[in-house]
Amino acid sequence: MPRLEFQLEKTATGSRARAARFRTLHNEVLTPLFMPVGTHATVRGQRFDSILDSGSQVLLANTYHLLLRPGVEVFEKFKGLHNFMQWPRSVLTDSGGFQIFAMPNDRSMSEEGAKFLSYVDGKHILLTPEKSIETQKAIGSDIMMVLDQCVPSTVDKAEARAAMELSNRWALRSLAARGDSPQSMFAIVQGACYQKLRKESAAFLTAHPFDGFALGGLAVGESKQQREDTVEFAAALLPENLPRYLMGVGTPIDLLEAVHRGMDMFDCIIPTAHAEQGVAYTWKGKILLRRGVYKMSEEPIDRSCTCIACKQYSRAYLHHLIKTGEPLGRQLVGAHNIHFYHNLMSAMRLHILADTFAAFYASTREQLVASDGENPIKAPRVRENTKPMELGDYEVVVSGTGISRIRHMSSGETMHPVITPEQEAQELYVNQSRLLERAATQENLVLWDVGMGACANVMAAIKTFEEASAVGKTKARLHVISFEHDLDSLRLAIQHTDRFQYLRHGGPSSILETGEWASKKHSVEWKLMTGNFLELLEEALPPDIIFWDPYSTKTCRDFWCVENLKRIFDHAAERETPGATEFFTYSASTAVRASFLAAGFHVAQGQATGFKGQTTVALTEGALPWRRDTLLGKEWLERWERSDARFPLSLSGENETDLLEKVRLHPQFVTIH
Ligand SMILES: [Zn+2]
Numbered sequence: 165m166p167r168l169e170f171q172l173e174k175t176a177t178g179s180r181a182r183a184a185r186f187r188t189l190h191n192e193v194l195t196p197l198f199m200p201v202g203t204h205a206t207v208r209g210q211r212f213d214s215i216l217d218s219g220s221q222v223l224l225a226n227t228y229h230l231l232l233r234p235g236v237e238v239f240e241k242f243k244g245l246h247n248f249m250q251w252p253r254s255v256l257t258d259s260g261g262f263q264i265f266a267m268p269n270d271r272s273m274s275e276e277g278a279k280f281l282s283y284v285d286g287k288h289i290l291l292t293p294e295k296s297i298e299t300q301k302a303i304g305s306d307i308m309m310v311l312d313q314c315v316p317s318t319v320d321k322a323e324a325r326a327a328m329e330l331s332n333r334w335a336l337r338s339l340a341a342r343g344d345s346p347q348s349m350f351a352i353v354q355g356a357c358y359q360k361l362r363k364e365s366a367a368f369l370t371a372h373p374f375d376g377f378a379l380g381g382l383a384v385g386e387s388k389q390q391r392e393d394t395v396e397f398a399a400a401l402l403p404e405n406l407p408r409y410l411m412g413v414g415t416p417i418d419l420l421e422a423v424h425r426g427m428d429m430f431d432c433i434i435p436t437a438h439a440e441q442g443v444a445y446t447w448k449g450k451i452l453l454r455r456g457v458y459k460m461s462e463e464p465i466d467r468s469c470t471c472i473a474c475k476q477y478s479r480a481y482l483h484h485l486i487k488t489g490e491p492l493g494r495q496l497v498g499a500h501n502i503h504f505y506h507n508l509m510s511a512m513r514l515h516i517l518a519d520t521f522a523a524f525y526a527s528t529r530e531q532l533v534a535s536d537g538e539n540p541i542k543a544p545r546v547r548e549n550t551k552p553m554e555l556g557d558y559e560v561v562v563s564g565t566g567i568s569r570i571r572h573m574s575s576g577e578t579m580h581p582v583i584t585p586e587q588e589a590q591e592l593y594v595n596q597s598r599l600l601e602r603a604a605t606q607e608n609l610v611l612w613d614v615g616m617g618a619c620a621n622v623m624a625a626i627k628t629f630e631e632a633s634a635v636g637k638t639k640a641r642l643h644v645i646s647f648e649h650d651l652d653s654l655r656l657a658i659q660h661t662d663r664f665q666y667l668r669h670g671g672p673s674s675i676l677e678t679g680e681w682a683s684k685k686h687s688v689e690w691k692l693m694t695g696n697f698l699e700l701l702e703e704a705l706p707p708d709i710i711f712w713d714p715y716s717t718k719t720c721r722d723f724w725c726v727e728n729l730k731r732i733f734d735h736a737a738e739r740e741t742p743g744a745t746e747f748f749t750y751s752a753s754t755a756v757r758a759s760f761l762a763a764g765f766h767v768a769q770g771q772a773t774g775f776k777g778q779t780t781v782a783l784t785e786g787a788l789p790w791r792r793d794t795l796l797g798k799e800w801l802e803r804w805e806r807s808d809a810r811f812p813l814s815l816s817g818e819n820e821t822d823l824l825e826k827v828r829l830h831p832q833f834v835t836i837h
Contacts, residue, residue: 167348167375168307170406176515178522180399180426183513186407188254188306189346190246191221195407195428196512198419198505199224199256200435204233205249208436209495210502212251214472218503219510221253222306224431227299228260228291232284236302244304256431257305259296259338261331261352261380262412265314266604266636273313275330293334297341305347309378310338312352316601317386317394320789324356328365331380335369348375350409356381357390359397366401376407379427383412384637385601392421399426416445416508417532423512424525435501437635440494442486445504449534451479453497457536458483471503472496551659556652560660568663570618570653575719579617579653586666589624592779593711593748596771598790599625600632602708603640610739612707614697614723615714616648618657619675622711623666626688633686644690645704647697651676698728706739712749717756717813724756725815726823729763729782736784743786752778754804757796759812762826768794801833 168186175182184195200207200215202223207215215223225245242248245255264271264278271280277292293311300308312331315323331354342349351369355361369377379398382391395410402408409429410422419430435445442453446466451458453465461479473482473496485493515524553560554573561571561578569585571578580588603609613622622644632638648654657664658672671690674681679692693700697714710732714723722728736745747760748770760767760782768791770779783791804810804827812823 176521181423181521183516190254193221196423196509197429198509199431201433219506227257228263231299239302254306256307257300259309259311261312293337294341307348310335317384328354350376352378352380362398377402378409396425436498439498471500473500555656558653585620589620593621594624597709603638610643612710613646616646618653630686641687646692710747725813726759726762733764745784747782754807755809761830762812
């Protein structure tokens with residue numbers, strides 16, 4: 165007998181969005197539902213009266229943290245968390261699986277459970293499914309989660325399968341440990357971004373009497389598109405008549421997209437975590453309250469909002485609190501964000517019930533992703549930037565569609581010519597490099613940024629990393645080493661931050677002034693090596709990831725030659741924990757690929773960007789498991805044999821036949837059948 169009296173009220177026409185209600189041990193819950201995160205039995209910086217007023221129905225609490233502090237004995241004495249924290253509505257507890265995942269270096273996994281060191285007293289703790297459920301029982305949550313093994317969402321299939329199968333076995337042990345407790349229990353469908361695995365996991369788990377189902381292992385490294393596709397596919401595998409919970413997601417637009425695909429419940433720390441940086445979410449997108457344009461603003465964050473921050477305070481006051489780091493600033497902005505998230509959920513619910521959701525979805529999507537950083541909402545006055553558009557050998561060029569780029573005048577080459585610099589940096593370099601996924605499993609990550617130019621690539625990487633760090637999704641240190649001999653392109657771009665907005669960050673100006681920048685908070689170090697890369701490369705820490713964005717082979721031939729690529733290959737082998745170095749570059753030319761192969765790298769097809777059909781990934785052996793599906797195969801070799809650009813780029817005119825043999829006999833082609 166299911167413990168929640170779940171009732172599906174309506175499914176929208178033209179969408180899979182659902183409205184439902186169910187009853188927990190404490191209250192009736194209406195969906196779509198957002199659950200604020202109360203890690204340590206408190207939603208950081210918020211008072212419960214404000215949370216209750218804003219309409220929170222369920223709070224999420226973290227079993228892992230509460231187990232370590234205050235400890236089970238406290239919950240036993242107080243007869244549960246509700247009484248301890250004086251919270252009258254529902255509580256959902258996670259199982260600790262995600263936190264174990266987030267500290268890959270300090271724990272060991274076995275069939276029995278996960279063993280780790282307590283950050284409170286340094287003692288060894290074995291978290292088994294039984295121990296997790298025993299703790300959740302003592303906490304007395306309305307909804308318990310099974311213990312699962314979370315892996316980065318883009319791991320290879322074998323690893324994803326092993327984690328999924330272990331999670332399935334742990335789910336049954338969790339269910340048995342629940343016994344006849346009146347608390348509900350949700351199972352977690354795993355399987356990363358592999359549809360086959362998601363299907364198997366769902367088929368296995370839905371055959372058992374769980375009270376609801378969650379999708380786990382998302383928002384941990386995959387792209388937005390992969391996430392949406394996985395949610396769409398997996399949501400359809402879950403029973404109609406039980407709640408569906410998407411764990412750890414996300415921004416307002418993420419919630420809208422996931423509700424549209426059939427999910428009911430969500431939790432995320434973004435509303436309060438981003439509030440600390442002064443980010444306020446509204447129906448017109450996000451407002452970055454740190455921006456100077458708000459210094460004099462008498463307006464509230466959102467005139468239509470009824471939260472305490474909007475009823476009483478101006479943007480100017482909030483801007484001031486955030487700038488001075490006052491706790492009241494994050495409290496007020498956090499209260500607004502939680503209020504807004506709940507408003508968004510109830511608006512979705514009303515539209516589903518009125519069967520107008522599809523139109524609501526279409527009209528709201530674009531607005532939610534807007535940001536005042538791109539489109540000033542109320543700048544006091546717009547000053548025309550009169551700085552010259554040229555510096556040294558560089559000029560700013562503006563396309564017909566208004567996109568600004570930097571052009572190197574003597575070679576005629578334009579940086580990021582295909583799509584916008586930010587987009588290309590994100591798609592071709594950051595997303596493809598699996599930066600966050602590697603940061604989840606490696607303590608130190610070394611990134612080479614070759615051809616720094618106007619910093620589009622490196623800033624995309626640093627911002628991505630900082631965002632993940634702000635929400636606790638990485639514990640790694642990121643070491644960025646940029647190589648550039650001519651800093652004029654950056655100097656020019658920095659005079660035009662109205663056109664190159666990604667440069668509005670402390671890093672680039674510090675790099676220009678001192679050659680380095682660091683963020684203690686997010687564990688990022690960034691160093692510039694000025695001069696000719698080819699003279700400097702052996703002095704730099706060996707890389708894990710290389711963003712390879714020098715000028716083309718025509719302008720900058722030396723960079724692409726076998727001899728120099730071979731030096732990088734040899735230097736990469738010096739990495740403390742060597743084995744997995746990956747090169748990302750925009751070129752897909754036959755001669756360039758042949759040069760990488762002759763230098764010893766394996767070569768895979770890189771993702772397309774804009775109208776560019778292909779790019780290239782070169783990799784050392786340790787990275788093979790991630791690229792098996794895209795490695796160049798026999799067909800490429802056959803095309804190469806027929807090509808007139810067969811000869812790898814070489815400086816010394818090394819024996820032509822030898823070089824051709826190195827390509828032909830590369831293990832990549834020998835082992836592929
Ligand atoms: Zn408000």
